[in-house]
Amino acid sequence: MAKRRKLFETIIQFLIRACGYSTVLFVAAIFIFLLQAGLPALFEASPASLLGLRWYPIESLYGLLPLLFGSLVVTIGAAVFSIPLGVATALFIAEVAPRWMREVLKPFVEILAGLPSVVLGFLGFLVLAPLIRTTLNLPTGLTALTGSILLAAMALPTIVSVAEDALDAVPKSYRDGALALGATKWQTIWRVTLPAARSGVLTAVMLGIGRAIGETMAVMMVTGNAPQIRWDGLFFPARTMTATIAAEMGEVAGGSAHYHMLFLVAILLFLISFLVNIIASSMLFRAKKRAERMLS
């Protein structure tokens, strides 16, 4: 009996370990595949042309900068809209709203997370884009700004939900202590609860941004996909890296320079999200260390 249990234990342990390792293995395999398909592009186009300002595959113009610019503008725009709104909503739900309202609000926010991005993209195209064109008096409503707002709407539920969980996990004694010292409710929230939940809130923000930078469908429908760099780019059409891959991969001839170039864009995208993740986890790590120091 004991022997059987031990065998069972070993098998389970092995399975769990395999699952853990496989995640790393998958990421590594994906990266190797990307490198294999994308690196030839570096030899097929000169570095100067990769730094060009024009992306037009028909004439073999593969300037990556406009795509990078498009992705950055749209993602930063989305972050600017979604972070303050998301954290504030989480604070309201966790700290201010009465119990019954909280029980209504949280599920609704989570339903928002389940909306397929195509549906949001459709709404954005038919409702948001014309609205932006008429209210801001722009030549067209299909702009980076439209994409930013849509992405913010997509990142919001993630940010709210994860941040609210983190705020909720802050021990009640912290708040009681602050209130007992004579802090107002606002001071308690801003100086005690939010800093205590900092690492969780940061995770929430990073997950939200992660969703924004990788999103494709909705962005492709509303940003106009014109590869251009301009200082007022937020109010004009932009072409993101994800939209470029999605739009062009379907028809490209396998093994051609254009095909390799699209994979090079994918490598770039992979590296960017990798970087965002590393920065996020190093920030979390530092925050945790400081908290430990303060407690000891």
Added chain:
Amino acid sequence: MVNLALAWAEAYAEVQPTVSISVSGGGSGTGITALTDKTIQIANASRAMKQEEIETAQANGVDPKEITVAGDAIAVIVHPDNPIDQLTLQQVSDIFSGKINNWKEIGGEDRPIVRVSRETNSGTHVFFLESVIRLGRNDDKTIFSADTLLLPSSEGITSEVGQNLNAIGYDGLGYITPAVKMLNLAANPAGPFVGPSKETALNGTYPIARDLYMYTDGEPTGWVKEYLDWILSAEGQEIVAKLGFVPIS
């Protein structure tokens, strides 16, 4: 045209499961060369064979027979309230290449021009690039202005042009909806300005129209003949219309 050839081949697999047709792309020249080399039975071409191509084929013992299988026309579209009704191809070229940036430069209202195009992987995009922006000149390397909106679907184009007074777009005639206005076009400033329709596309008076051909070696026989008859039938031409091309019957 490769999309159309693929759609036909796929649909025909259900009509006649015993015949399997494989389609490969590469451009009209590739297909004609392959027919000359007798490596294929049918060559799809979006242009007529040139005289020297016919001579090369005959020297190789191939007798190319031409069958018109569909028409292709591109409509240039604007918002229904846009006062512009007609343009020359040169004007359309200057608009899309970025030389003309305001509607008042061509007699319209004082509004910025928003250019709307299909994505670069669409055959319509390439046809428009070659026959309008470059006006058919092979040595011309003019391309779309960088701020041209590249929309992934025809619905996107008609809906943006249909609700934005600044916009000008184009698409295959079969995709155009009543929500937009089609412009009359002329190859030279003296006219005549002709609007796109099934008739003007097929009789050649509309300047951005072409016929799509299939070439066979000698009169088609056997399964090739059956396939071509099916393509020209109502069922085959329905697929033509569905893909935004102009049916010939």
